[in-house]
Amino acid sequence: MAEPILEVKDLVKHYPLTQGILFKKQVGAVKAVDGISFDLMKGETLGIVGESGCGKSTLAKVLMNLERATSGQVLFKGEDISKLTGQALKAVRRNIQMVFQDPYTSLNPRMTVGDIIGEPFEIHPEVAPKGDRRKAVQDLLDVVGLNPEYINRYPHQFSGGQRQRIGIARGLALKPEIIICDEPVSALDVSVQAQVINLLDQLQGEFGLSYMFIAHDLSIVRHISDRVGVMYLGKMVEIGSDEEIYDNATHPYTQALLSAVPVPDPTARETRDRIILTGDIPSPANPPSGCRFRTRCWKAEERCSTEVPLLAVPELLKGPAAHQSACHFAEVRETAAV
Amino acid sequence: MPDIHDEDSYEPHPKPGVSHLDYAGEQGMAVEQETLVESDVVKREEARSLWGDAWRDLRRRPIFLISAVLILLLVIMAIFPWAFTDADPRKADLVHNYLKRPDWTDFFGAGWFGYDGQGRSIYARVVYGARASITVGICVTAAVTVLGGLAGMIAGYFGGGVDAVISRIIDIFFGIPLLLGALVLLNAFSTRTVWSVVVALGFLGWTQIARVMRGAVLTVKQSDYVVAGRALGAGTGRLMFRHILPNAIAPVIVVATIALGGYIATEATLSFLGIGLQDPTISWGIDISSAQKVIRTAPYVLFFPAAALSVTVLAFIMLGDAVRDALDPKLR
Numbered sequence: 001m002a003e004p005i006l007e008v009k010d011l012v013k014h015y016p017l018t019q020g021i022l023f024k025k026q027v028g029a030v031k032a033v034d035g036i037s038f039d040l041m042k043g044e045t046l047g048i049v050g051e052s053g054c055g056k057s058t059l060a061k062v063l064m065n066l067e068r069a070t071s072g073q074v075l076f077k078g079e080d081i082s083k084l085t086g087q088a089l090k091a092v093r094r095n096i097q098m099v100f101q102d103p104y105t106s107l108n109p110r111m112t113v114g115d116i117i118g119e120p121f122e123i124h125p126e127v128a129p130k131g132d133r134r135k136a137v138q139d140l141l142d143v144v145g146l147n148p149e150y151i152n153r154y155p156h157q158f159s160g161g162q163r164q165r166i167g168i169a170r171g172l173a174l175k176p177e178i179i180i181c182d183e184p185v186s187a188l189d190v191s192v193q194a195q196v197i198n199l200l201d202q203l204q205g206e207f208g209l210s211y212m213f214i215a216h217d218l219s220i221v222r223h224i225s226d227r228v229g230v231m232y233l234g235k236m237v238e239i240g241s242d243e244e245i246y247d248n249a250t251h252p253y254t255q256a257l258l259s260a261v262p263v264p265d266p267t268a269r270e271t272r273d274r275i276i277l278t279g280d281i282p283s284p285a286n287p288p289s290g291c292r293f294r295t296r297c298w299k300a301e302e303r304c305s306t307e308v309p310l311l312a313v314p315e316l317l318k319g320p321a322a323h324q325s326a327c328h329f330a331e332v333r334e335t336a337a338v
Numbered sequence: 339m340p341d342i343h344d345e346d347s348y349e350p351h352p353k354p355g356v357s358h359l360d361y362a363g364e365q366g367m368a369v370e371q372e373t374l375v376e377s378d379v380v381k382r383e384e385a386r387s388l389w390g391d392a393w394r395d396l397r398r399r400p401i402f403l404i405s406a407v408l409i410l411l412l413v414i415m416a417i418f419p420w421a422f423t424d425a426d427p428r429k430a431d432l433v434h435n436y437l438k439r440p441d442w443t444d445f446f447g448a449g450w451f452g453y454d455g456q457g458r459s460i461y462a463r464v465v466y467g468a469r470a471s472i473t474v475g476i477c478v479t480a481a482v483t484v485l486g487g488l489a490g491m492i493a494g495y496f497g498g499g500v501d502a503v504i505s506r507i508i509d510i511f512f513g514i515p516l517l518l519g520a521l522v523l524l525n526a527f528s529t530r531t532v533w534s535v536v537v538a539l540g541f542l543g544w545t546q547i548a549r550v551m552r553g554a555v556l557t558v559k560q561s562d563y564v565v566a567g568r569a570l571g572a573g574t575g576r577l578m579f580r581h582i583l584p585n586a587i588a589p590v591i592v593v594a595t596i597a598l599g600g601y602i603a604t605e606a607t608l609s610f611l612g613i614g615l616q617d618p619t620i621s622w623g624i625d626i627s628s629a630q631k632v633i634r635t636a637p638y639v640l641f642f643p644a645a646a647l648s649v650t651v652l653a654f655i656m657l658g659d660a661v662r663d664a665l666d667p668k669l670r
Contacts (some may be wrong), residue, residue: 064569090571098569106562110584119580122568170566 004039005210006063006096006178011036011072011082013062017285032058034234035072039310040178045204045211047225047242049218049257053281055234057101060182063212064098065089076178094124097171102182103163107155108291113166114151115143120173127174140169143206144199157318161192168199172207180212185220197224218261218304222246229252233292234284236311240323250323250330251315253293291328299329392664402660403641408653415465417473423448425462427620432457437636451642454625455632460639463620464646471650473532474539475602480546481540483594487543490551491586495559495578505546511545516604524613535605535614543601550593556585561585588665596658599651604648622647 012104014029030107033055040046048056056152064075074082100106109117117137120127130137138148144165155163164184171179181200187195201224203209209284221228222242229239230253238251249255256275263269277296282288291309293299313322314330396402415422425448435457441449451460493504516539523538524530558564562579572581607625608614617624622643629640 027533066565066568093571100562100566101374102562107564108563108567108581108585111580119567119572123576124569167566170570174570235543 003042005077006040006077006212007073007078008038008063009041009073010037011059011062011074012070012076013058013067028285031287032284034284035064036231036234036236038211038229038236038239040212042177042210043204043208043219044226045224046214047213047221047228048214048231049216049221049228050231051216051257051281053284054231055284056216056231057182058099059231060180060214063180064096065093076172081188084299087155094127094149094174095172095176096178096180097176099164099167099171099179099181099184102187103160103167104187106167106288107163109155110118111261112152112154113141113158116166117169117173124174136173140173141166143172143203144169155273159192160188161195164188164192164196167198168196168203172203175207176209177289178210178212180214182214183216184213185265186215186217193220218257230257233281233287235292235326237293237327238323238325239311240325244323248323248332251293251297251327251331252326252329254325255333291326293327299327301329303328371627374512392661393511394662395664399660399664401656402664405653405656405660408649409657412468412472412650412653415660416469419466419469422465423459423462425459427458427466427619429463430456430501435459437632437639439636440638446617452638454639455628455636460625460642464622464642465619467622467625467643467646470532470615470619471602471605471647474535474605475598475654477532477652478539478601478605479541479594479598481536481592482543482597485543485545486549487551487587487590490548490553490590491555491583493548494515494552494555494586495574495582497556501552505552508545508548514542516641517607520604520608521611521613524608530616532615532619535608539601539604543597546597547590547593547648551586551588554589557566558582558585592658592662592665594658595661596655599654599658601650602654603647607622647653 011303012031013031013033014028014031017028017030018024019027036055036059038046048059050056062069062082063086066187069082072082073080076092076095081089081096084092110120114134114223116142118133119132121136134151137151141148141150146162146165146169150158155166158166164187168184184200185196188196197220200211200213205212210314211224213221213224223244227239227241228245230237230245230251231251236256238249245254246258249258252275256277259273259275263272275298279296282292282295287296288305290303290305290307291297291300294304297304307328309326309328311324311326313324314327410420423446431453435449435453437455438449438453438457440452440460442452444450446461448459448462451464452458454463489504491507519542520535520538523541524534527534559582567577567581596627605614606621606623606626609621610627612627614623617623625643626640626647629636629643633640
């Protein structure tokens with residue numbers, strides 16, 4: 001695959017916890033994203049999975065510059081965009097756009113579809129000249145599979161799937177190179193999910209987009225992604241191509257996640273080996289020392305509580321299954337899940 | 339979750355040569371679009387928006403219709419009082435008209451409601467008194483909505499220190515009783531006109547709207563479409579006035595409409611206490627005040643301006659109620 005278009009280096013986002021009303025004193029921090037590094041290649045889809053509260057959405061917000069990173073770098077084509085402000089930030093926003101999770105709240109109910117999709121052109125007038133905007137909006141509606149005549153309708157006149165198409169059209173308006181999809185289909189019902197996923201897939205080919213696709217549905221992520229990253233408690237625990245993750249997972253957390261995917265086959269369901277994790281996800285304000293997963297891991301040993309496992313290709317694994325995994329005892333599990 | 343890896347039932351890539359619209363025509367989508375097209379004719383007639391829905395809802399409410407007609411009448415009366423009476427409200431004829439009783443046969447005439455203690459036509463004074471009340475009500479409400487709306491918007495949008503400062507100022511103003519504060523302020527004016535009353539009430543009244551606005555802005559600010567606007571690179575002005583304001587204004591309009599009646603009543607109270615409007619301005623409050631001297635011999639001198647005041651205040655409060663019900667989808 002081509003060169004990386006987005007490089008994330010040791011990205012950290014901490015939300016300070018303060019005490020006191022007048023004189024605020026920082027007593028700690030919620031470590032929502034705590035040192036994440038990965039590359040997004042041109043034209044690829046990187047899936048990010050993990051359970052609720054693991055920092056997926058915070059990661060998206062930091063990449064979008066909607067939240068300021070505490071430390072670390074986000075390089076877009078080699079240029080650090082995480083500290084930009086003003087016009088430079090506005091210019092960079094043209095290249096990275098977002099599709100939101102809930103199509104019912106991400107469209108302004110007081111604006112017509114034409115105004116919603118046309119707004120990017122008003123903010124960035126250089127993208128489309130004034131006279132061409134209406135046409136540009138209608139083209140976008142056509143591209144996402146909606147009737148261009150719906151331009152004067154309001155969002156509530158559309159179904160969930162159609163609204164998400166409107167959201168995608170808005171994201172496409174500025175001809176970005178990267179689209180960050182924050183659970184774009186989890187609010188839709190199953191039949192519509194497939195349509196939206198197909199649309200995203202088709203648009204990627206058409207416009208050469210790179211996607212970062214955040215979801216908690218493993219099957220959808222596998223379907224759309226070229227590479228998959230697994231997050232747990234603000235850390236990336238494993239990252240690799242979809243075969244590497246789905247068929248040769250080496251991190252215990254990934255294995256546990258995969259074993260929880262429902263299998264549409266009653267006999268296989270009886271015999272398969274499920275990993276049941278005990279306990280809850282620890283508080284990101286006070287994560288466990290060493291490996292963050294050790295409190296719920298069946299492989300945990302003394303070493304895990306003292307030494308933070310780095311995201312690297314484990315030494316034991318060479319050959320086809322080699323990919324980065326943050327575990328001291330990384331190995332492929334014998335009974336392949338999914 | 340169905341197995342979406344099943345390539346037979348699921349097509350990850352569209353067939354070449356198929357247009358986007360056709361491509362969207364997988365079973366579910368096709369049905370969806372067809373039904374939309376079929377109902378096109380019906381839907382076009384009712385371009386539905388919150389205000390459209392509210393208006394349709396309002397038109398069916400008798401309370402709204404009654405109060406709207408009353409308010410319309412009062413506004414016309416305030417602008418063209420001479421259209422309702424030929425009599426001069428300032429013409430005093432103590433010899434012939436001192437406390438003359440209402441003459442019901444003198445329909446819409448000078449003597450219809452009788453004459454007051456200075457021999458002036460009560461009917462004419464009720465008609466001309468509408469102007470002061472309506473002007474004060476509307477101007478104070480407008481001033482308060484703009485001032486309070488702006489303060490609330492700034493506090494809610496920027497949050498943090500700005501919010502803390504504005505909120506504390508609001509708290510301080512909340513501690514001042516409206517009537518007492520107005521008494522003190524109005525005493526500072528040597529000649530008091532309608533405008534001095536507007537300034538005093540506006541200065542003291544903006545906090546209520548500011549609080550409502552701040553709360554609404556705090557809620558709307560969180561919504562995804564505002565985040566989406568920021569992600570597109572929209573500036574503060576665009577976010578505030580294109581995205582937040584239209585979605586946060588509904589509760590403000592409700593509170594403002596209800597408060598309008600209250601301001602009219604406050605103006606009358608101040609005039610009654612002798613600290614609001616002064617003669618020769620014609621105001622219901624002044625007339626009520628001067629009527630108390632003759633209340634036992636001629637109660638009608640008190641009755642008519644008091645009734646006009648009550649009906650006006652009631653009309654605005656009923657209108658506010660109806661608007662609130664129409665704008666609140668939960669009550670629908």
